[in-house]
Each structure stands twice: as C-alpha cells, then as structure tokens.
Amino acid sequence: MNHAKRKPYHKIPGTRVFDSEMANKGYHLNQFAMSLLKPENREKFKADEAAYISEWPMSAEQKQAVCDRDYNKMLSLGGNIYFISKIFTTDGLSFQHAAAMMCGMTPDDYKKMMVNGGRSPEGNILSAAELYGDVT
C-alpha cells in the first residue's frame, strides 16, 4: 500500500486536484473566501478590500492572488474552486465569466465554446499509459 506517495493526477493538464495537501496550504484562503457568504462581510470586503484581507493570516502570495483576481494562482496556492467562487460572486460575476478568465478566453468566446459542445476531450485528456505509467 503506497497510496499517499502516488499522485498521478498532477499530470492531468490544466487541472489542480484539491487534496488534503492543498487543503492544508489553502486553509486560510478558503476560510477567507467562505466568510464572503455573509452579506455583512461582503459589504466590508467591498468597502475596503485591503483592510478586510489583512484580517486573514494568508501568505503574501495568496493575498496578492486575491487582489489580482488570479483564480488559477489561487487554485495553485490551495484554493478550492467552490470556496474561491465566493470572491467572483461578490464581484457580481457568473461562473462562466470566471471560467473564461481561467482559460484566457473572452466571456463570449467561452460561452460559444460551451454551446458548441464544450472543450473537447481530444488533446485534453491523458491516455491510461500516460496517467498510470512513468510517462511524465
């Protein structure tokens, strides 16, 4: 049994799997984002973002990623998408809009891609050999 050391999901392109290691790293970032579920906290955040963020013991890098609304960076720093979604919801943006930001498309182009069947699996998923083998 050697489950813990094997994390082949790191090889899947354009994807960050939120596991316990990421949860440790992102705890304060996610709890900060979670706090925005409360209307009074959303108001405080909108009134003075820097002051609100400074109340949370996040790393400087995490704080910067929040300020920059760099969602891929937040994900890399332990953010969970369902938690950090509270940030773009507070900004009044839809999930589709945030999705477009994450893949560097315009919201219109992204919406069109989805209406046309979504991002194709072709070239975007790994073969079993790539996933389970020693191919890196």
Place this chain on the structure above:
Amino acid sequence: MARITAGVSTSHVPAIGASIDLGKTTEDYWQPLFAGYEYSKKWIQQNLPDVVVLVYNDHGTAFDMNMIPIFAIGCAAEFQPADEGWGPRPVPIVKGHQAMAAHIADNLIQDDFDITIVRKMDVDHGLTVPLSLMFGQPTQWPCLVIPLAVNVVLYPVPSGNRCYQLGKALRCAIESFDADLNVQVWGTGGMSHQLQGERVGLINQAFDRQFLDDLIADPETVAQIPLLRYINEAGSEGIEMVMWLVMRGALDDKVEVKHRFYHVPASNTAVGHLILENPGAL
C-alpha cells in the same frame, strides 16, 4: 414496511436554479434543457413519493474547511435554503423525516457505514435544484426530504464502489423502516464538467453516454471506474457522478427505464437525467 419504488438522477447546476427563479426557462438557451424535464414533472405527480432520500454534495456552503464529513445524513425537522452569496433561493423550506433519518443512520452505522449525523444544515443548490426540476415552483415541497451529503469536494472522495455499496445498505435500512411509505432515492450532480484551471469547460459526451448506458444495465462495472478516470476523462468536477451510484445501488439489479435525457450545456456542465423504476415495488 417502507419500499423504494424508483430512483431519479439529475445534474444540479446552480444556473438552472437561477433560470427557474428568474423566469428564464423559455429563453432559447434554456428551453431545450427544460423540455427534457417535462415528462419528469408529469411522472412525479403520478408517482409522488412520501419521502425522497436526496444524495447530493455541499459546495462550501454548510461545511467549511473546519469540518468535512465524507458521508452525512440530515436528521433535522427542516433545512433552510442556503445563502450562497446572492441571497437564498426563493424556494420552500425543506422538511425532513426525522424518524426515518434516525433509523437510516442507526442501520448504516451497524452496516459499517460510519455516517456523520447532522442536525443543523442549510441546503444549497445541490439539493434544491433537483427539487425544482422535478416539482417546479410549488409553495411547499410535496414530500419529505432526507438529505444525504457526500464529500466530492476534497480528494480523495469515496470510490464509486463505496457509493454503490452505500446504496445497497441504504436500501436495507429503508426497507426495515416500519411504516407504509413510498420512498425514492435521488442521485445528483455531474455529468462531465470541469470548473477550474486552464482545462475549464471540458465536456466528454462519449464518457457520459457510456456512463448512462452502463449505469442502467451494468452498474457493477460502473462501480469499478477509478476516481482518477473520472477526473481525467469527465473533468475534475465530473467526479460528482459517484453520487449517482448511491441511487443505483438502492435499486433492483434490473430496472425499468422510464426516462433518459442528456443535454449540453447548462452553463459549464453536461446535464444528464434518468428515471428508473423498481419493477417489483409498485
């Protein structure tokens, strides 16, 4: 004794809830999706359950990062629709069946499923969107609902087989509840979708259609799909499909397919929907 008459599975995309709440269901974008639920709304009125055990996941709403139960059952008398950042959905309060929920919890634990018992829990779109899709916009939900939350947010999530076996244990628990009740088990979430990273928007129709075929006819094989395969082929959030296996495990090996629907997209997601009846139970 209580009996399980049918299983329902459906995606639970939040934008579907918003579309219903804002009266947009007849717009060009949404009409084809809601057309797929017309049959379902009629079917459920003719087959009204007394209780739905609704398998869903919380999306960072009731459970924050301080506590993440892997399986949890709602044992309260009622559950409030949650504020997910834009105010609670304008839907009725969800009423539970406390005696049956407690009986299920007792039996699952004795069957080696150490389920977390939750007394206070707001329910998010994962639970309320399926209710809206099946029941429309009533002033109160026409049945009681027992929420059964599965962790699909923190990896590793329970395996497909674990969920399938939970469904079987759930069936034993329900069928030993001493009351003449018509019970349905609903499995929600999926189908293929990825909500994060540069690969956001991934949809895999071939995977989804195979999953629907096999879930109906060969669930034992579906139960063996490894978690990694869901993430790789159906997207990081496509892993929610393991929750459909709880529903399937609670049904007969051979089921009658009353309805099958598949549509791309709702927002970022492929929508799938099944109504399966237990032929012997009616």
